Amino acid sequence: MEQIEQRLQNEYSELPPQERRLADFILGHPEDLPLYNSTELARHCGVSKATVSRLFKRLGFGSFREGRQRFRDLRQQGVPVVNEDAFGGGILEQHLEREIGNLKRLYGGLDNDLLTNAVEALIQAREVVVIGFRNSFPVALHLRQQLAQVRERVRMAPQPGQSLGEELAELHADDLVVLCGFRRRPHKFPAVLRSLHRQGVPVLLLADGSARGIASQASWWLECPLDSLSAFDCYSSAMSLTNLLANLVLHQNLSAGSERIAAINEQYELIDELSLDLSGSAR
Numbered sequence: 001m002e003q004i005e006q007r008l009q010n011e012y013s014e015l016p017p018q019e020r021r022l023a024d025f026i027l028g029h030p031e032d033l034p035l036y037n038s039t040e041l042a043r044h045c046g047v048s049k050a051t052v053s054r055l056f057k058r059l060g061f062g063s064f065r066e067g068r069q070r071f072r073d074l075r076q077q078g079v080p081v082v083n084e085d086a087f088g089g090g091i092l093e094q095h096l097e098r099e100i101g102n103l104k105r106l107y108g109g110l111d112n113d114l115l116t117n118a119v120e121a122l123i124q125a126r127e128v129v130v131i132g133f134r135n136s137f138p139v140a141l142h143l144r145q146q147l148a149q150v151r152e153r154v155r156m157a158p159q160p161g162q163s164l165g166e167e168l169a170e171l172h173a174d175d176l177v178v179l180c181g182f183r184r185r186p187h188k189f190p191a192v193l194r195s196l197h198r199q200g201v202p203v204l205l206l207a208d209g210s211a212r213g214i215a216s217q218a219s220w221w222l223e224c225p226l227d228s229l230s231a232f233d234c235y236s237s238a239m240s241l242t243n244l245l246a247n248l249v250l251h252q253n254l255s256a257g258s259e260r261i262a263a264i265n266e267q268y269e270l271i272d273e274l275s276l277d278l279s280g281s282a283r
Contacts, residue, residue: 022041022045038064129155150253175202203218224238
């Protein structure tokens with residue numbers, strides 16, 4: 001599906017609104033496309049059958065049926081065959097190639113100026129609030145842990161068992177929200193982004209390509225490809241980006257970051273919180 005997704009991404013900015021709505025669905029749910037015929041897809045997306053036909057012809061297919069078959073063929077190629085020879089041979093190489101491909105697309109698509117501005121915002125913000133729902137939560141949690149090593153006032157929201165509204169209400173233009181929004185986002189996600197936009201709170205959006213329809217409301221959008229061979233998305237590019245961001249924050253504010261790391265390590269020692277015994281033996 002990667003080539004078809006890339007075609008959609010290349011054409012996206014030129015698409016009319018109805019075709020863009022259809023493209024948003026395909027990019028957000030590529031695994032579902034083979035399940036629909038053109039009538040069902042049009043009804044599901046709230047567009048006409050003619051819109052479906054126009055979009056697939058724009059992508060170089062003679063018809064929707066031809067495009068759907070191409071999706072089906074690619075889907076079949078991506079499903080691992082569970083047998084000893086396949087698992088021990090080609091599957092590992094294919095998986096590695098896909099991971100490397102995601103990383104190349106991530107770093108090939110990063111704009112240096114955009115990245116520099118986002119990192120400067122991470123350094124200068126009074127407070128950094130990191131938000132991630134569902135599959136985005138582990139990425140958000142890891143980013144918060146990394147950033148908290150090198151700057152003060154970094155927190156996750158909402159806290160367990162709490163609602164988000166009261167935490168968003170107290171944010172201002174001198175704060176920064178890092179919003180992790182990978183596909184299969186909850187329905188409230190666009191509303192959260194709109195609310196922050198209305199408040200004038202800067203937002204750094206970390207998301208896959210399915211977020212392009214709402215990304216304009218973020219101050220910065222860093223796209224992380226999640227393509228995988230099978231049903232579950234690969235988050236290596238997202239985790240690599242969190243590592244890059246944290247390291248850039250540290251190195252562009254090295255004195256303050258180093259002081260904080262030293263202070264944290266001192267606390268580790270004072271309360272004997274972490275085991276530094278490399279042999280793994282009990283004390």
